[in-house]
Amino acid sequence: xxxxxxxxxxxxxxxxxxxxxxxANMVVQQTNMALMFLGQVPHPESGERxxxxxxxxxxxxxxxxxxxxxxxxxxxxxxxxxxxxxxALRMAFVEASSQKGQPAAKQEPxxxxxxxxxxxxxxxxxxxxxSSVPDAESRKKFSKKY
Numbered sequence: 617x618x619x620x621x622x623x624x625x626x627x628x629x630x631x632x633x634x635x636x637x638x639x640a641n642m643v644v645q646q647t648n649m650a651l652m653f654l655g656q657v658p659h660p661e662s663g664e665r666x667x668x669x670x671x672x673x674x675x676x677x678x679x680x681x682x683x684x685x686x687x688x689x690x691x692x693x694x695x696x697x698x699x700x701x702x703x704a705l706r707m708a709f710v711e712a713s714s715q716k717g718q719p720a721a722k723q724e725p726x727x728x729x730x731x732x733x734x735x736x737x738x739x740x741x742x743x744x745x746x747s748s749v750p751d752a753e754s755r756k757k758f759s760k761k762y
Contacts, residue, residue: 639694643679647701650675654705654712667712676705 629637651657653672655665683698690698 636691636694639690640697643682643694643698643701646675646679646682647705650679650705651708654708656708656712667716669709669713669716672705672709672712676702676709679705 648657650672652659653666653668653675655667658664659666679698679702683702686694686698
């Protein structure tokens, strides 16, 4: 039985309400995963903070794709949730990218992924100063501006 009731006095949730709740849940899950890989939230199993900019970028890119593909099809609450989460993640990504060169327990080496930092701004300067030109050229990938 797929009917959800929050109390005996309320009617079952409509398919649109169910989809809206599932959408919000998916956005929150993707956001939490990105935050975990940005070192903002401890890993649920180990309790340690992890910094993996490439993994975080994948979750941010997924939310950006979702934003582009659903443009014009979301209600105001869904659109606001997605925009606010993306803004917060972009800010956290830039912050984590700029701190990546500083010593910390579970961070990747500073030159491991020059393409993971967004183009422009302080984040690019922090990564560019810590990597050699041949290393940076050998790892060229697409770059995303946040």
